[in-house]
Amino acid sequence: xxxxxxxxxxxxxxxxxxxxxxxxxxxxxxxxxxxxxxxxxxxxxxxxxxxxxxxxxxxxxxxxxxxxxxxxxxxxxxxxxxxxxxxxxxxxxxxxxxxxxxxxxxxxxxxxxxxxxxxxxxxxxxxxxxxxxxxxxxxxxxxxxxxxxxxxxxxxxxxxxxxxxxxxxxxxxxxxxxxxxxxxxxxxxxxxxxxxxxxxxxxxxxxxxxxxxxxxxxxxxxxxxxxxxxxxxxxxxxxxxxxxxxxxxxxxxxxxxxxxxxxxxxxxxxxxxxxxxxxxxxxxxxxxxxxxxxxxxxxxxxxxxxxxxxxxxxxxxxxxxxxxxxxxxxxxxxxxxxxxxxxxxxxx
Numbered sequence: 353x354x355x356x357x358x359x360x361x362x363x364x365x366x367x368x369x370x371x372x373x374x375x376x377x378x379x380x381x382x383x384x385x386x387x388x389x390x391x392x393x394x395x396x397x398x399x400x401x402x403x404x405x406x407x408x409x410x411x412x413x414x415x416x417x418x419x420x421x422x423x424x425x426x427x428x429x430x431x432x433x434x435x436x437x438x439x440x441x442x443x444x445x446x447x448x449x450x451x452x453x454x455x456x457x458x459x460x461x462x463x464x465x466x467x468x469x470x471x472x473x474x475x476x477x478x479x480x481x482x483x484x485x486x487x488x489x490x491x492x493x494x495x496x497x498x499x500x501x502x503x504x505x506x507x508x509x510x511x512x513x514x515x516x517x518x519x520x521x522x523x524x525x526x527x528x529x530x531x532x533x534x535x536x537x538x539x540x541x542x543x544x545x546x547x548x549x550x551x552x553x554x555x556x557x558x559x560x561x562x563x564x565x566x567x568x569x570x571x572x573x574x575x576x577x578x579x580x581x582x583x584x585x586x587x588x589x590x591x592x593x594x595x596x597x598x599x600x601x602x603x604x605x606x607x608x609x610x611x612x613x614x615x616x617x618x619x620x621x622x623x624x625x626x627x628x629x630x631x632x633x634x635x636x637x638x639x640x641x642x643x644x645x646x647x648x649x650x651x652x653x654x655x656x657x658x659x660x661x662x663x664x665x666x667x668x669x670x671x672x673x674x675x676x677x678x679x680x681x682x683x684x685x686x687x688x689x690x691x692x693x694x695x696x697x698x699x700x
Contacts, residue, residue: 354613355500355557358507361544362552362678363700365447366668369438369518369539374430375418380406383533386420406533407653411631415536415656418520422527431465432518435539436475440516443541444479447512454543455510457485458502460494460517460660462689463524467575475516490561491569492627492688494660495540499684499696500557502544516541519659524571526588534630535589536656540664552679552699556613558606559694568595569689599687603633606685606695607641614697616681618642621697623676625649627686628662637685649675660688676700 370377384392384403396403406412418430436459444451457479459472464487466474472485490497495517502513518539525535573586581587603626611618618624624643626634631652638648651666658665663684670676678700685695 353559354609355504355559357556358503358554359550360547360553361503361506362547362549364449364512364543364545365443365445366664366671367439367442367444367446367541368665368668369435369442370416371438374435374438375416375537377414378417379414380412380533386527387532409632410534411650411652412533412656413653415534416538416658417522418537419522421522421525421532421535425523430520430537432461432463432520432539433465433471433475435518435520435537436461436471436516436541437478439518439539439541440475440479440514443514443516443543447543447545449512449543451480452482453512454481454483454514456483456502456505456513457481458488458498458513458515459485460488460498460515461519462489462491462494462659463520471518481514490688490692491690492629492659492662493686493690493692493694494688495663496684496686496694496696497559497692499542499544500554500559500694503554503557506544506546512543512545514541514543517661517664519661521589521657521659524587524589526585529589531589531591534657536658538655538658538661538665540661540668542664555697555699556610557694557696558609560605561690561692563690565598565691566689568592568598568691595691598691599693600633600636602687602691602693603637603685604640605693607637607683610683610695610697611642616697618644618647620681621647621683622680623647623649623670623682625663625666625670625682625684627688628652628655628666629657629687660686671700
């Protein structure tokens with residue numbers, strides 16, 4: 353699906369939740385120790401494993417954990433809703449908005465702590481919001497889908513839309529899986545609002561899903577929980593080797609369409625911000641879409657793969673560093689479970 357532009361809309365403020373009271377940053381060496389014990393250097397050498405491989409091959413160095421993969425999950429641990437709440441509070445503060453200024457609240461997560469309740473309703477209640485609220489779930493592309501929806505609602509009459517994303521991927525990641533080096537948690541939020549400057553806004557968005565491939569990645573266990581699924585480990589994240597071949601092609605889908613729709617060249621766009629899945633894939637998507645290394649926002653080494661929040665964390669870093677600023681042209685791009693993929697071209 354391709355949607356046309358929305359003018360007079362801008363990012364008013366962003367927030368994140370990666371604080372020590374909610375979780376901690378973990379280096380590769382701690383994961384080596386978790387998998388192989390305190391004498392991990394010798395054990396890894398004995399197995400012919402390179403301790404630097406997660407970083408040199410995939411870009412992973414640090415990540416934020418609210419939970420240690422493989423440990424028993426406690427009700428006292430930080431949830432995705434907690435991360436959304438903290439990030440949303442910061443975004444409201446940074447955008448100079450009060451709860452009463454928000455017309456629509458959208459949350460996005462693949463790791464909701466609630467079975468039937470929408471995280472948007474629960475977190476909105478904590479924030480004191482009194483507006484429409486709903487949850488978006490489209491795998492790691494959820495934040496892109498949520499942003500596209502936010503711009504459409506502003507075009508339809510909303511003045512302020514708050515989006516909050518939260519992930520606790522460590523709670524569904526098997527300890528003995530290579531995914532343990534990638535898995536990261538965290539929260540991120542953004543307020544998008546109507547502004548008088550018509551040069552700012554959404555140029556176009558591209559969204560797509562192929563549900564026939566939904567079994568390639570995800571947590572396959574049924575809800576409500578089924579005993580046989582619990583016994584077989586079906587509530588842990590699974591990933592098929594086939595997924596890379598399919599998603600590789602989809603990583604250039606949205607960028608090429610967005611460039612064609614906008615009649616812009618890659619050099620006319622200030623920053624390219626993909627979902628931070630791993631370094632080889634995001635570099636591939638940038639190069640194949642025509643972007644130079646200087647245009648790419650790469651935060652994989654700092655945050656790992658934190659699902660749908662990764663694009664918002666990377667965007668906030670780019671804003672804080674001055675890589676992008678008001679009226680910068682930015683392309684966002686994500687591929688994730690579903691299989692869902694999409695992108696947006698916005699003027700911040």
